[in-house]
Amino acid sequence: MTAKQQRFVEEYLIDLNATQAAIRAGYKAGNSQRASEIGNELLQKTPVSEAIQQAMAERSKRTGINQDRVIQELARIAFVNPQKVINSEDASIRADATEDDLACIQSVKVKTMDGEKGSSVEREVRLNDKMRALELLGKHLGMFKDKVELDTDMDLNITINYGEDDSG
Known part of the structure; x- marks a missing residue:
């Protein structure tokens, strides 16, 4: 070379x-x-x-x-149940969330505000795009084909008649 x-x-x-x-x-x-x-x-x-x-x-x-590791990570994102990650009462991350569940988290924001009526906490938990992960997994499995692949071994005969009319 x-x-x-x-x-x-x-x-x-x-x-x-x-x-x-x-x-x-x-x-x-x-x-x-x-x-x-x-x-x-x-x-x-x-x-x-x-x-x-x-x-x-x-x-x-x-x-x-490697491919296996990428597919595993996509699967973690695609198949997470958000209820196993986020506490719906206060938008916090559940203490019992597994490592697989936590892999779906894209970002966490916590904002504490003090005011005349006391303090408050605003939380935002963003999850990775579940639909995109499912799409990528589906493509990997060949579920969503934009083109048709044809692999055949057959004879093809094409006959073209010029100037003839089959209508009688």
Whole structure:
């Protein structure tokens, strides 16, 4: 593998964008269309694709971040019951909330105000977007397809009749 291809691998790992990686690695692209072509060509080369796979595996091992862990975290957000996290009487976080339940919390704000009539506490507990987590899990499972994939092995015969009318 050349030094420029190795640089492409390093740049690709930043954002997984082959076009931008080709540009940043110094390939003379001229325009984004050509940079896209160069990036795709590099991804097809076995040494480059193997280097990318190896680097991604090493990064996953080093950081502990992998697909299973991401899916587990999304599931924690998607399937939480808010009643197990938030005390509905005073909008506080329940003392008996589990670690899995607490993972759904995006932010907590507590505002204490003193006034003539005494003090008051205003609380706001925001949960992560449950619908977005469900959407991402559904996409992962292949539930929501924007395009139809057809994988078939059949013969197709198309007959085109020019100038003929079937109406009689």
